[in-house]
Amino acid sequence: MTVRxxxxxxxxxxxxxxxxxxxxxxxxxxxxxxxxxxVGKPTLRRALEVLQGExxxxxxxxxxxxxxxxxxxxxxLAGWRPADRGDGGGATGIEIAVQEVQARRYVSSLLKVPExxxxxxxxxxxxxxxxxxxxxxxxxxAELSVTRLVEARSxxxxxxxxxxxxxxxxFVVTTERITARAPDAEEMRALxxxxxxxxxxxxxxxxxxxxxxxxxxxxxxxxDRAEVRLAAPAAFGTEAGR
Amino acid sequence: MTVRxxxxxxxxxxxxxxxxxxxxxxxxxxxxxxxxxxVGKPTLRRALEVLQGExxxxxxxxxxxxxxxxxxxxxxLAGWRPADRGDGGGATGIEIAVQEVQARRYVSSLLKVPExxxxxxxxxxxxxxxxxxxxxxxxxxAELSVTRLVEARSxxxxxxxxxxxxxxxxFVVTTERITARAPDAEEMRALxxxxxxxxxxxxxxxxxxxxxxxxxxxxxxxxDRAEVRLAAPAAFGTEAGR
DNA sequence: CAGTGGTCTAGACCACGCG
DNA sequence: GCGTGGTCTAGACCACTGT
Numbered sequence: 001m002t003v004r005x006x007x008x009x010x011x012x013x014x015x016x017x018x019x020x021x022x023x024x025x026x027x028x029x030x031x032x033x034x035x036x037x038x039v040g041k042p043t044l045r046r047a048l049e050v051l052q053g054e055x056x057x058x059x060x061x062x063x064x065x066x067x068x069x070x071x072x073x074x075x076x077l078a079g080w081r082p083a084d085r086g087d088g089g090g091a092t093g094i095e096i097a098v099q100e101v102q103a104r105r106y107v108s109s110l111l112k113v114p115e116x117x118x119x120x121x122x123x124x125x126x127x128x129x130x131x132x133x134x135x136x137x138x139x140x141x142a143e144l145s146v147t148r149l150v151e152a153r154s155x156x157x158x159x160x161x162x163x164x165x166x167x168x169x170x171f172v173v174t175t176e177r178i179t180a181r182a183p184d185a186e187e188m189r190a191l192x193x194x195x196x197x198x199x200x201x202x203x204x205x206x207x208x209x210x211x212x213x214x215x216x217x218x219x220x221x222x223x224d225r226a227e228v229r230l231a232a233p234a235a236f237g238t239e240a241g242r
Numbered sequence: 243m244t245v246r247x248x249x250x251x252x253x254x255x256x257x258x259x260x261x262x263x264x265x266x267x268x269x270x271x272x273x274x275x276x277x278x279x280x281v282g283k284p285t286l287r288r289a290l291e292v293l294q295g296e297x298x299x300x301x302x303x304x305x306x307x308x309x310x311x312x313x314x315x316x317x318x319l320a321g322w323r324p325a326d327r328g329d330g331g332g333a334t335g336i337e338i339a340v341q342e343v344q345a346r347r348y349v350s351s352l353l354k355v356p357e358x359x360x361x362x363x364x365x366x367x368x369x370x371x372x373x374x375x376x377x378x379x380x381x382x383x384a385e386l387s388v389t390r391l392v393e394a395r396s397x398x399x400x401x402x403x404x405x406x407x408x409x410x411x412x413f414v415v416t417t418e419r420i421t422a423r424a425p426d427a428e429e430m431r432a433l434x435x436x437x438x439x440x441x442x443x444x445x446x447x448x449x450x451x452x453x454x455x456x457x458x459x460x461x462x463x464x465x466d467r468a469e470v471r472l473a474a475p476a477a478f479g480t481e482a483g484r
Numbered sequence: 485c486a487g488t489g490g491t492c493t494a495g496a497c498c499a500c501g502c503g
Numbered sequence: 504g505c506g507t508g509g510t511c512t513a514g515a516c517c518a519c520t521g522t
Contacts, residue, residue, distance in 0.1 A: 004511070029488065040512040043489085050437075053424050058337040061489050062519035071395065073421075078320065078472050162299070176472040179315075179420035181466035182295050195292075198422040198440035222439065223422035230320050230418035230472075246492075272509065282493040287509085303508050304500035 008037050008047035013096040016056050016067045027057070027065040053197050054223035063168065071225035074133045076202065078230050080178055097123040099144060107139050110205055110216040118142035120167040125190055133225065140215040178228060191222045198223035250279050250289035258309045269299070270308040285308055295439050297466035313458050316375045318444065320418055320470050333474055342384060349381050352458040361383035375467065377432040382457040386414040391425035419445040420470060425462065433464045440465035 013034075015021045027033065034044040048065060051057040055070035069092045103117040111119070122138040183191065193199070202219040221228075253273075257263045269275065271482065276286040290307060293299040297312035345359040353361070364380040425441045426448070444461040463470075 003509090031488090042492095042516085043511060046510095051423075059489070060520085062487080062489060062521080065519095079418075174472075178320075178420060178442070178470035178472075179468075180442040180463075182292075182438070182440060196424070196438050198424060200422040202419070221422075226421075227469075228420035230420075232417075245490090249492085273507095281494090284511095285492060288491095301508070306504080306507060318486080 004039055005043045005046035005050070008033075008039060008044060009050040011037070013051055013054070013056055016051075016069075020066045023067055023069045025067055026063075030065070032132060035122060036041075037053065049196050052194055053224065058192075059194065069133065073225055073227045074128070074221065076134075076200075076219075076221060076228045078178070078202075078228050099123075101139075105140070106211060107216060107218075109215045110203065111139060111141065113141060114214075115215040121195045131225070132191045132222070134219060134221050135187055136217055136219040138217050140214055174207070175203075175205050180223065183222075187220045191220065193222050193224070200226055200228060202228070246279075246281055247275050247288035247292070248289075250275075250281060250286060251292040253279070254289060255293055255296070255298055257292075257444040258311075261473050263309045267309055268305075269309060272307070283416070291436065292430045294436055295466065301436065305373065313373065315467055315469045316463065318376075318461075318463060318468060318470045320420070320444075328364075335369040336442055337367045338417075340348045341365075343381075345381070349458060349460075353381060353383065353455045354381060355455075373467070374433045374464070376461060377429055378462050379460055380457055380459050385468075416449070417445075417447050420466065429462045433462065435464050437468070442468055442470060444470070 012027075016023070021027065028036070030041060030044055030048070034041050037044060039047075048057050048059065053060055058066045058068050060066065064122055067125055098125070099121050101119050103111060103113055103119050105115055106117070108115045108117060111117070114121075118141070118145045119139045120142050121139075122136075124134075124138065125132060126134045126136075153235070179201045180198050181201055182189045182195055183193055183197060187199060188195060191199070200221040200223060202217070202221070204217040206214045206216075206220065208214045254263070254269075256263070263269065270278070272286055272290070274285060276283050279286060283367045290299055290301065294301055298310055300308045300310050302308065306472045307459050341363050343361050343363045344353055345353060345357055345361050347357055349361070350357045351361060353359070355361075358428060360383070361381045364378075364382075366376075366378045366380065367374060368376045376452075422440050423443055424437055426434055429435070429441060430437060433441070442463040442465060444459070444463070446459040446461065448456045448458075
């Protein structure tokens with residue numbers, strides 16, 4: 001392998017995994033590491049980017065780089081079931097910001113409403129043990145009376161399903177679309193991740209019993225500490241293909 | 243915004259989206275672009291990395307950088323249904339390599355067999371219109387007689403479900419786990435993507451009617467041209483929670 | 485203010501593709 | 504061989520954090 005930054009990343013990863021560099025301890029300054037590995041600063045930083053994407057390093061501008069053991073992954077259960085409550089048992093927190101907005105093109109197409117339709121937007125940031133776990137924006141037509149939703153909020157931001165149920169809305173169909181991509185600027189800030197950390201982007205739409213799209217959720221999960229699992233059907237039908 | 247490479251990326255993206263730089267045409271050499279934007283080469287290359295991750299630029303070492311319109315996404319249908327055949331209608335191709343291997347730790351835990359168990363590994367690369375669309379490795383216990391599988395191969399590498407069915411194996415449960423991460427070296431080569439392109443990593447295990455794990459699939463989809471959709475249940479049960 | 489990471493440059497040198 | 508992208512360096516300068 002002729003790529004030096006991968007060499008550096010491999011060695012640092014090994015040192016963190018084996019505890020030579022203890023978890024949660026600060027790494028030596030980048031300049032020192034560069035000298036130690038006999039590489040330039042950009043090369044060393046490239047290596048740290050790799051490790052950051054893998055969850056072994058967390059960077060803080062002005063404070064330092066910190067070794068981490070990759071996080072236990074938050075499980076998002078696709079399908080109709082609410083998100084797993086998580087096994088970590090750590091403290092969870094949630095921040096919700098509500099505002100009225102007008103449907104812009106992307107969201108309006110998902111909600112199947114004209115552009116400019118008044119919507120209520122919930123920006124929901126869920127944390128566990130001080131680490132951001134999910135970042136979601138929820139859009140509902142403003143005509144739906146949803147004041148109760150905020151009061152009925154659960155400790156999980158992505159678990160809007162329960163909120164709606166508790167608000168008395170019956171939905172019958174959900175569609176989910178999952179992609180992997182780089183985070184945008186807002187997601188980087190909310191989830192405290194860098195541009196080269198992959199995220200799982202989940203679009204989920206709920207359709208109520210009358211066929212109306214009740215809400216659309218744009219959920220972003222950091223790739224280094226989240227996974228999607230599928231609720232497995234109990235059995236396979238015999239009429240498999242479409 | 244004080245970050246110059248994002249400025250450059252924004253401008254180039256606009257030029258490609260609006261057709262000022264036609265799709266499939268070669269971009270000016272990096273040195274020329276650097277001069278045009280009055281930035282250094284590393285800065286310009288950072289901008290190109292961003293666009294590559296978004297699917298607007300494809301890079302070829304020694305040949306040049308090419309403008310692209312982001313690909314129509316290949317849809318992977320999670321759940322039990324075979325993968326969508328794709329709407330592109332373009333030519334599809336598939337390469338399969340088979341070899342016998344011994345179960346290493348990661349795969350052995352997924353298959354629930356001891357380490358060292360003889361396995362058959364299928365490495366499957368699916369292409370459409372000359373672009374790699376999916377890269378999968380399939381592991382089955384060697385004791386299963388699967389010679390027919392290769393003959394019965396479908397044009398979609400990730401569609402092993404049909405292969406198994408046609409081989410007479412009845413499976414009853416599937417589990418799927420989806421994560422987003424950076425590609426490893428092998429995936430970068432097979433899918434022709436760079437280190438900073440996100441991938442959807444899907445682990446799928448099939449369990450047959452006797453409870454045995456029949457196979458495990460490690461499927462990698464390039465984030466810039468694939469998506470996962472959920473087969474929506476026709477209706478929601480009332481006994482929702484677990 | 486001192487120490488840290490973040491961005492950027494100019495240029496050297498290497499690796500690849502193609503004629 | 505030539506033109507292309509890929510990697511790397513040394514150092515300047517900026518921005519953030521905590522004292």
